[in-house]
Amino acid sequence: MSIIQNQNDIRDMARGAVFLGAGGGGDPQIGELFLHNQLAQGRKPNIVSAETLDDDAFVVSIAGVGAPTVLVEYLVSEAHLLDLLEKAEAFYGRKVDALISAEIGGANSMFPLALSASTGLPVIDADGMGRAFPHLEMTTFSVYGSKATPAIVTDELGNKVTLDLLTDRLAEETLRPVVAALGAMVFSAIYPMTAKFVKANAVHGSITHSLAIGRCIREGRDKSEDVFETLLQYLNQPDEDRHAKILFDGKIVDVSHETRDGWHWGKAVLRPLDNGPDEFEIEIQNEFIIARKNGEPAAVVPELIIVLDRETGEPMTAEMLRYGLRVKVVGYSSAEIMRRPECLEVWGPKAFGLDMDFMPISECVA
Amino acid sequence: MSIIQNQNDIRDMARGAVFLGAGGGGDPQIGELFLHNQLAQGRKPNIVSAETLDDDAFVVSIAGVGAPTVLVEYLVSEAHLLDLLEKAEAFYGRKVDALISAEIGGANSMFPLALSASTGLPVIDADGMGRAFPHLEMTTFSVYGSKATPAIVTDELGNKVTLDLLTDRLAEETLRPVVAALGAMVFSAIYPMTAKFVKANAVHGSITHSLAIGRCIREGRDKSEDVFETLLQYLNQPDEDRHAKILFDGKIVDVSHETRDGWHWGKAVLRPLDNGPDEFEIEIQNEFIIARKNGEPAAVVPELIIVLDRETGEPMTAEMLRYGLRVKVVGYSSAEIMRRPECLEVWGPKAFGLDMDFMPISECVA
Numbered sequence: 001m002s003i004i005q006n007q008n009d010i011r012d013m014a015r016g017a018v019f020l021g022a023g024g025g026g027d028p029q030i031g032e033l034f035l036h037n038q039l040a041q042g043r044k045p046n047i048v049s050a051e052t053l054d055d056d057a058f059v060v061s062i063a064g065v066g067a068p069t070v071l072v073e074y075l076v077s078e079a080h081l082l083d084l085l086e087k088a089e090a091f092y093g094r095k096v097d098a099l100i101s102a103e104i105g106g107a108n109s110m111f112p113l114a115l116s117a118s119t120g121l122p123v124i125d126a127d128g129m130g131r132a133f134p135h136l137e138m139t140t141f142s143v144y145g146s147k148a149t150p151a152i153v154t155d156e157l158g159n160k161v162t163l164d165l166l167t168d169r170l171a172e173e174t175l176r177p178v179v180a181a182l183g184a185m186v187f188s189a190i191y192p193m194t195a196k197f198v199k200a201n202a203v204h205g206s207i208t209h210s211l212a213i214g215r216c217i218r219e220g221r222d223k224s225e226d227v228f229e230t231l232l233q234y235l236n237q238p239d240e241d242r243h244a245k246i247l248f249d250g251k252i253v254d255v256s257h258e259t260r261d262g263w264h265w266g267k268a269v270l271r272p273l274d275n276g277p278d279e280f281e282i283e284i285q286n287e288f289i290i291a292r293k294n295g296e297p298a299a300v301v302p303e304l305i306i307v308l309d310r311e312t313g314e315p316m317t318a319e320m321l322r323y324g325l326r327v328k329v330v331g332y333s334s335a336e337i338m339r340r341p342e343c344l345e346v347w348g349p350k351a352f353g354l355d356m357d358f359m360p361i362s363e364c365v366a
Numbered sequence: 367m368s369i370i371q372n373q374n375d376i377r378d379m380a381r382g383a384v385f386l387g388a389g390g391g392g393d394p395q396i397g398e399l400f401l402h403n404q405l406a407q408g409r410k411p412n413i414v415s416a417e418t419l420d421d422d423a424f425v426v427s428i429a430g431v432g433a434p435t436v437l438v439e440y441l442v443s444e445a446h447l448l449d450l451l452e453k454a455e456a457f458y459g460r461k462v463d464a465l466i467s468a469e470i471g472g473a474n475s476m477f478p479l480a481l482s483a484s485t486g487l488p489v490i491d492a493d494g495m496g497r498a499f500p501h502l503e504m505t506t507f508s509v510y511g512s513k514a515t516p517a518i519v520t521d522e523l524g525n526k527v528t529l530d531l532l533t534d535r536l537a538e539e540t541l542r543p544v545v546a547a548l549g550a551m552v553f554s555a556i557y558p559m560t561a562k563f564v565k566a567n568a569v570h571g572s573i574t575h576s577l578a579i580g581r582c583i584r585e586g587r588d589k590s591e592d593v594f595e596t597l598l599q600y601l602n603q604p605d606e607d608r609h610a611k612i613l614f615d616g617k618i619v620d621v622s623h624e625t626r627d628g629w630h631w632g633k634a635v636l637r638p639l640d641n642g643p644d645e646f647e648i649e650i651q652n653e654f655i656i657a658r659k660n661g662e663p664a665a666v667v668p669e670l671i672i673v674l675d676r677e678t679g680e681p682m683t684a685e686m687l688r689y690g691l692r693v694k695v696v697g698y699s700s701a702e703i704m705r706r707p708e709c710l711e712v713w714g715p716k717a718f719g720l721d722m723d724f725m726p727i728s729e730c731v732a
Contacts, residue, residue, distance in 0.1 A: 162528040
C-alpha cells in the first residue's frame with residue numbers, strides 16, 4: 001500500500017520537502033497540484049524501498065530543471081512527463097524499472113512521485129542528498145561514481161537535448177544555459193543507475209522522512225500544542241545519528257535578496273522578539289548555507305538550516321523571507337553519508353566559499 | 367580528379383574562403399594545415415557536384431563551432447573528425463553519403479574538405495550561403511525548410527551533446543552556450559539533408575568559386591599585374607547575375623573592435639591615400655555588414671564587402687583591421703538565391719538592425 005494515500009499525505013510530503021530544502025530547491029506546489037489531481041483519479045505513487053528491487057534494475061532520476069520562478073508559472077503536464085519517459089527509454093535503449101529523486105528538498109521531490117502515479121512505475125524511497133543543493137554534481141550518486149549523464153532534457157513543446165559529458169561539473173555548466181535557452185518548463189531524465197548502486201550510495205528513506213516531517217508539523221499545529229515540540233521529538237529520535245535544535249527564535253529585522261549568475265544570493269538578520277542583544281544571521285546561496293549567532297557559527301552546510309513560521313511551523317524557502325516575519329530557525333544534522341570526508345569536499349563550507357572547516361551541529365553554538 | 371591537387375590549391379581555397387567570409391567566418395588556417403598534411407600523405411578531398419549524387423543520398427554539414435579565437439589555438443585532430451562522423455552515423459541511424467559546408471566563408475569551408483580527404487567521402491561543391499553569416503539559421507537550407515537539427519556536437523575529449531529543436535533560431539541560442547561551456551575545440555554534424563534538397567536549395571559551386579578567387583589573387587600577384595584587375599574580371603564574368611567593383615581605395619584612419627555577447631562588433635573609417643575629402647566607413651557585426659561612402663550606402667548585406675591589402679590583394683578578416691593599413695574595399699553581389707525576398711527577411715539589412723531596405727550593389731553609390 002502506498003504511503004501516500006490521501007490529499008493530506010501529499011500536502012505533508014510537500015511541506016516536508018520544503019523543510020528538507022533548507023531554503024532552496026524551489027516550491028513543490030506544481031508537483032503537488034499534479035499529485036492531487038492524480039489522487040483524485042485514484043492513482044497513487046508506488047513508493048518502494050531500494051531493497052525490494054533487483055540489483056540490475058535500471059533507475060533514473062526525473063527532475064525539473066531551471067529557475068524556480070519559471071517552474072511556478074507552468075503547470076506540469078502529464079503528457080510532458082510521459083513523453084520524457086518514452087524519449088528517455090529510447091535514448092538509454094532500455095526500459096526504466098524505477099524512478100528516484102536526485103534531490104528530496106523542494107520541487108524535485110514531487111516529479112518522480114507524479115510520474116509514478118501516472119505510470120505505476122516504482123519510485124525509490126531515497127534520494128541523492130537528503131536535502132537541496134544548488135549544483136547538479138552535489139549528489140551522493142556523483143561522489144560515489146555514478147554520473148549525471150547520459151541525460152536527456154525535453155520541454156513541453158517537443159524540443160530535445162541530450163548530454164553525455166565527462167564530468168558532472170561540466171554537465172551542470174552545460175545544462176544550465178541549455179535550460180535558459182529553452183526558457184520554458186524543462187524536465188530531464190538524469191543519473192541513470194542500477195538499483196545495486198542506489199542501494200549502496202543513496203540517502204535512504206527520504207520520502208518517508210519528508211512525509212513524517214510534514215505530518216509532525218500539521219499534527220502539532222492541529223493539536224494546538226507547541227508545533228515545534230512534536231517536530232523536534234521526531235527529528236531527535238534516539239536511534240538516529242542526527243540532532244535537531246532551535247537555533248534562534250525571533251523576527252527578521254533585515255533581509256537582502258539578489259539574483260546573480262542565475263543564483264539567489266542574500267542574507268537575513270534576526271533579532272529576539274524582546275529586542276534583546278543577540279543577533280542572528282543567515283547567509284543564502286539558493287539554500288541557507290550558514291547561520292551565525294553573535295558572529296559564531298550556529299550551523300553550516302551540509303547541516304540543514306530551516307526557517308519556519310513561529311506560530312504555524314510552516315517551513316519557508318529563502319525567497320519567502322521578508323522584513324518583520326516572526327520565525328524560529330531549526331538546525332538539523334545532515335544524513336550520515338553527507339558528512340563523510342569525500343562528500344564534504346563537494347558540499348562542505350569551502351565548496352560554498354566559506355573559510356572554515358565543517359562543524360557538526362552538535363559542536364556549534366546555540 | 368579532385369580540383370584540389372596541390373598545396374597551392376589548398377592555399378588558394380583558403381584565401382578564397384577568407385574573401386567570401388566578408389570579414390567573418392574565422393580563419394581557415396587550422397583546416398588548411400590539416401589539409402596540407404593530408405595532401406602530403408597523398409589524400410585529396412573528393413569534391414563532387416550535387417547533381418552526381420542520388421536524390422536520397424544522406425548529406426550532413428560538418429562545422430567547427432565556437433569563437434574563432436579558440437579555433438585558432440587548437441589543431442584539428444583527424445581522430446576527432448573521424449570520431450564525430452562515427453557518432454553522427456550512430457545518432458542519425460544511417461551512413462553519411464556526402465558532406466557539405468553550411469558556410470563557405472572562413473574556417474568552415476575547410477572541415478568538410480578535411481574529413482573528405484581522410485575518409486574519401488564526397489564533399490558537395492556547394493554551401494548554404496555563399497559567404498559567412500553570424501547565425502546558424504542564416505542558411506538557404508534553413509529558409510527552404512531543412513532544419514539545422516537533429517545535430518550532434520562533440521569535443522576532442524569525448525563530450526557529446528545532441529540537439530533536436532523546433533526552430534533553427536532556438537538551435538542557435540542553445541548551441542552557442544553549450545559550446546561556451548565545453549570551451550575547447552568543438553565540432554558538429556548539423557543540417558541533415560537529402561541530396562535532392564541540396565540540389566534544389568543550396569548555393570552551388572562554392573568550392574570551385576572559392577578556389578578560383580584565391581587563384582586569381584595569387585596569379586595576379588605573381589604576374590606583377592594589378593592584382594585587382596584579374597580578380598574583378600573573374601568576378602564580373604558576363605554569364606553571372608553578379609557584379610563586383612572597387613568601393614574604395616585608401617587607408618584605415620580609425621578602427622574600433624568590441625566583443626559583446628560573444629560577437630565581434632566594430633567600425634572602420636577609411637580616407638583616401640591623398641587625404642582627399644571622401645570618407646568611407648564599414649560597420650562590423652562579425653562580418654562587414656554595411657559600407658557607406660560619405661554617408662550613403664555603398665554595399666549592404668547580404669552583398670559581400672571585402673577588405674583586401676591594396677598591394678598583395680590578400681583578403682582580411684574583421685579582426686585584422688588596424689590603423690594605418692592601406693586597403694582596397696571590394697563590393698560583390700551575393701548569389702542570386704541569397705537576394706530572394708524570403709531570404710532577405712532572414713539576412714537583409716533589417717535582420718542586422720539597419721533601418722533600410724536591401725539595395726543591390728548595382729544601385730548603390732561608388
